[in-house]
Amino acid sequence: MAITISDIADKVGVTKATVSLVLNKNRSKVRISKDTRRKILDVARELNYVPSFSAQALARGKTYTLGFVVGDIQAPHFAELSSFAMEEAESRGYHLLLSVTKWSYEKELECLDMLLCHRVDGIVFGSMALQPGTRQFETIQAQRYPVVLFGSPDPNFASVHSDWNPGMSQAVEYLEGKGCRRLAYVFDPAVMPAADLKKNALTLLCEKKGIALECFGCLPTITDARRVGEELAVRPDRPKVVLVQSDYLATGFMRGLHDKGLAIPRDVAVMGCDGTQMGEYYLPPLTSIAQDCRSIITNALDLLLELVENKDAPRRHIRVPTRLIVRSSA
């Protein structure tokens, strides 16, 4: 159906090899006569030739494609990350294969299988965790498959994750300055405790400052965050300041408060995490502990390409600082 280099070769009267050489102009050896080069280029254009990705990948044993695994692209933070990842991959000469897990352990494995079967050159993994003991994990380990985790560190893989300390301590100090001695934290308990960098940083800080911290579990869905908002709203000892695990969930949470007639920040001050663009456009504009998404992505891709070029490069771990962005919700 589609045009192949053989079609071009036939029409020009050379072999596929010559055509291939011309089409991959970058080759240092520019050993093709100006004349045939022109002819080939002309015919290619005339025939609307488009190279076959599969054929190229198969022949060169490299796909120039990177896998990117996230939990949910509807959550603004992950939409931003994905968006950046596409841009940055592109600008490095790679395609991005986006794979979403809906935070399901099962789908996570399916996504990995899919990426492995596409023979992507490397994987940036930002869903829950790569589970040891699974077939996919074994394959990845055995082949020293290039993988970079983001979100949570893991000694088995290179990783880039936010350093929550600066942002969290700015937040705690800021709240303290406003007289806050008691703080609620809404979070997804399904995240493995060791990997819950936000919660751990916050816990430590509150202890140090002598701030009472109450934690409330929440599924990672906006609807459940709303439920939690409604429930906290009607408690007699309702917290006056709450930090929510993400801007996305904060959104649901605030809707829950709103439904129960509470105003933000008058009745309850709410702070999110991630510093999404969306937070800036929320009403009231969301105070948030911001991650540096762009830096996370550029670092992740740099790390990954380092491994792509040299499978035995050391597995590095990069931490990217966070910072408090004060707006109006807290």
Place this chain on the structure above:
Amino acid sequence: MAITISDIADKVGVTKATVSLVLNKNRSKVRISKDTRRKILDVARELNYVPSFSAQALARGKTYTLGFVVGDIQAPHFAELSSFAMEEAESRGYHLLLSVTKWSYEKELECLDMLLCHRVDGIVFGSMALQPGTRQFETIQAQRYPVVLFGSPDPNFASVHSDWNPGMSQAVEYLEGKGCRRLAYVFDPAVMPAADLKKNALTLLCEKKGIALECFGCLPTITDARRVGEELAVRPDRPKVVLVQSDYLATGFMRGLHDKGLAIPRDVAVMGCDGTQMGEYYLPPLTSIAQDCRSIITNALDLLLELVENKDAPRRHIRVPTRLIVRSSA
């Protein structure tokens, strides 16, 4: 590096062909002995075999991959559509290759090239328009490449788009009932007039009802929508009711109003379009003219697979009704 069927074949003591036959179990002719089948399956599992997508694609001339082109996955409406598209493609046995154009004409062509070169079995196109006269357009037309447009109809391709009449007329009646005789509409004038289904429907309805309609141009970015909000806020003849082209832009627009000290809906009533989930979680919850995303996607994929199976199937056009969702912003 990765395991191939030859590895399996060698280890079991059969040929690649047999292995292939077993691994593609679905073949009606189950002509392989229970015994070798078991052995092959066992060895495959033991070796952590993962088929090579490129090799399969090349050999069977089909990729089981669909392209999905959108302008921007950070806008909630498109994030929802993309999310659904992934789910629905998956459930039909296809992969989805997501491609974002950032609403740039140039990137749009690059995306198409990329999809063509991946030899996707079909393309769902939801960015601006497929520009006649371009190489990509020619290729697609010449090969009768399966393409479904969504968002705007185009006689050249199958398409699915929202029927804005029901939603818009519900909206107009609703506003009329609240005494509104003058309506502002904020929209992106870069959309080709003929393709601007929302604006056209609205214009007609307002004429019929004798409602004065003022239109304000806006780039399709949230920051520009904010600018428009700020500008309208300070006009002496500030509109009291404004409809914005999308929930996403409405968000920016309302932030602009907010910055100028206006409250919604008290000072200005704002209505969005698209009926995104995000709108429901906004404060105030956003009144919006909702598209039925799920139906748009399932219809688009059905239409597309129809064409994939039969390149000469008629190019059908499906319209999906919209409806007003009244919440609090208007």
Place this chain on the structure above:
DNA sequence: GTGAAAGCGCTAACAT
């Protein structure tokens, strides 16, 4: 029931 062989579209030595 299983093997042999051709071929998908392209790349990359190696010849010429």
Place this chain on the structure above:
DNA sequence: ATGTTAGCGCTTTCAC
């Protein structure tokens, strides 16, 4: 400067 020749990993027809 260009052609020849093997593959890359898999599917598929046709023999045996």
